[in-house]
Amino acid sequence: MYYRSPYLILIILSLLFSAELCANILITEVRIISKEGSVSAPSSVYIQNGLITKITKTIKPQVNDQVIDGHGRFLIPGLIDSHVHLHGVPGESEAIPDAVRSQALRQIPRSYLYFGFTSVLDLFSGDEIIKQWNKQEWAPSAYHCVGVPIPGGYPLAWIPKNKQLSSPTAAFYLFDPRQKELMASTNGSEHHKVKPLVRTIALTQAKCIKTFYEKGFGPFQNLPVPTKAMMEDLVKEAHKYDLPVFVHGNSIEAHKFAIDAGATMLVHGVWHGAESPKSEAIGRLAALSKARDVAVQPTIQVLFGEREIFNPKFFENAAVRKAMPAKLIQWYQSKAGQWFVERMAIGYGDIAKDQRTQVAKKKYSWALETVKTHTRTLLAEKAGLQFGSDTPSGPLYTQFPGFNGREEMNRWVEVGVPLLTLFKALTYRNAQLLNLENKIGSVEEGKQADLLLLKQNPLKNIEAYDSIEWLILKGKAIEREKLAAD
Numbered sequence: 001m002y003y004r005s006p007y008l009i010l011i012i013l014s015l016l017f018s019a020e021l022c023a024n025i026l027i028t029e030v031r032i033i034s035k036e037g038s039v040s041a042p043s044s045v046y047i048q049n050g051l052i053t054k055i056t057k058t059i060k061p062q063v064n065d066q067v068i069d070g071h072g073r074f075l076i077p078g079l080i081d082s083h084v085h086l087h088g089v090p091g092e093s094e095a096i097p098d099a100v101r102s103q104a105l106r107q108i109p110r111s112y113l114y115f116g117f118t119s120v121l122d123l124f125s126g127d128e129i130i131k132q133w134n135k136q137e138w139a140p141s142a143y144h145c146v147g148v149p150i151p152g153g154y155p156l157a158w159i160p161k162n163k164q165l166s167s168p169t170a171a172f173y174l175f176d177p178r179q180k181e182l183m184a185s186t187n188g189s190e191h192h193k194v195k196p197l198v199r200t201i202a203l204t205q206a207k208c209i210k211t212f213y214e215k216g217f218g219p220f221q222n223l224p225v226p227t228k229a230m231m232e233d234l235v236k237e238a239h240k241y242d243l244p245v246f247v248h249g250n251s252i253e254a255h256k257f258a259i260d261a262g263a264t265m266l267v268h269g270v271w272h273g274a275e276s277p278k279s280e281a282i283g284r285l286a287a288l289s290k291a292r293d294v295a296v297q298p299t300i301q302v303l304f305g306e307r308e309i310f311n312p313k314f315f316e317n318a319a320v321r322k323a324m325p326a327k328l329i330q331w332y333q334s335k336a337g338q339w340f341v342e343r344m345a346i347g348y349g350d351i352a353k354d355q356r357t358q359v360a361k362k363k364y365s366w367a368l369e370t371v372k373t374h375t376r377t378l379l380a381e382k383a384g385l386q387f388g389s390d391t392p393s394g395p396l397y398t399q400f401p402g403f404n405g406r407e408e409m410n411r412w413v414e415v416g417v418p419l420l421t422l423f424k425a426l427t428y429r430n431a432q433l434l435n436l437e438n439k440i441g442s443v444e445e446g447k448q449a450d451l452l453l454l455k456q457n458p459l460k461n462i463e464a465y466d467s468i469e470w471l472i473l474k475g476k477a478i479e480r481e482k483l484a485a486d
């Protein structure tokens with residue numbers, strides 16, 4: 001019977017495919033860095049069906065095992081970035097050619113992996129987007145928070161008023177008795193009151209709630225922010241469902257507000273609202289974060305990446321070329337691709353193009369110094385530092401996936417964060433934040449096999465994170481260079 005043969009081929013193909021997926025991996029003679037930061041004696045690590053099944057001194061390989069020689073190498077868990085935005089291509093516009101866009105979208109998950117990130121947390125997304133993302137074969141595992149803005153506030157203010165509350169960004173907006181007019185434009189605001197809203201959020205796959213205390217910037221100033229009562233209610237209700245509440249805020253005022261309301265984490269460091277970049281108020285704030293056990297993501301790259309947009313040599317960086325396809329780089333450098341650069345330059349007045357770099361350096365120095373002081377004092381207070389890069393924080397190609405996380409790591413080291421603190425923040429601490437410390441974040445038996453094989457010891461130098469030889473993603477070994485854009 002003729003019809004059988006195609007089925008047979010299909011069966012054989014699927015067997016081959018699954019055999020490849022299930023190939024066991026044996027890493028030999030490798031030094032494992034534990035979640036506490038100790039370095040083991042040379043060991044063998046066995047990986048089966050996506051899990052680390054055995055770690056012991058030596059294991060004899062089976063016939064079909066893929067053996068990776070770990071002699072002289074270091075094994076660490078895949079890195080976790082707990083502040084990304086997975087939608088679209090950074091800095092794109094409607095003028096981007098389809099072919100360039102689709103190539104970029106294919107590369108983006110690989111760029112995260114190239115720089116070692118095997119898990120990411122999107123702070124403002126929905127179940128469906130994350131489900132689609134996780135269907136990709138070579139991509140970090142994605143998780144998400146639900147965004148809870150208030151009507152008329154950040155980031156909804158960027159959307160025209162008549163479309164604001166019917167936009168996907170407003171899917172989980174919070175009822176605000178002060179915004180009756182805006183809420184009247186929707187068909188029912190009752191289910192946006194705290195109790196029903198949080199109950200609905202708890203039924204999604206979201207791991208957390210992200211809300212905002214932002215009075216605005218650029219063309220939008222004096223935006224409404226939640227009241228203390230609104231925030232306290234939200235936090236109280238969220239905690240009933242074990243949902244942490246993360247707050248966007250980058251001023252002293254925002255941090256105090258969020259800490260007082262019992263938020264779990266601030267998703268930015270402080271760069272506004274200090275009398276000077278070394279103000280004592282920053283020190284007091286850091287002490288308060290420690291006392292109330294509220295963690296902070298410094299996200300220094302938000303400012304650094306904005307400033308970099310005026311660096312004419314940005315695209316000469318070899319690491320950038322590993323993350324971005326050449327055709328995308330070409331487009332970014334075209335007139336259409338420079339749209340946001342030109343928009344940012346408006347604030348610089350009528351100056352020559354080659355003067356922008358110097359002006360940008362001056363313009364950002366206050367805010368950068370402030371956030372660096374804040375990060376240093378958090379460190380000195382032993383307050384919780386959580387690793388998140390905010391990739392991208394706006395339409396900025398200078399904050400490209402993977403590359404931006406690696407840059408944020410540099411920023412941490414520049415302000416004096418010890419390599420062990422950075423390593424923990426990139427791995428086990430972020431796994432705890434996601435409530436996934438039993439699954440990811442350390443090299444231990446029973447854990448998901450998301451691993452990086454490094455030529456150098458990341459507790460000795462930061463460049464060790466550039467020496468990734470192999471990346472193991474859910475039990476599948478990928479040579480790093482296969483993930484590069486070039």
Ligand SMILES: [Zn+2]
Pocket residue numbers: 083084085123390391392393
């Ligand atoms: Zn963000």
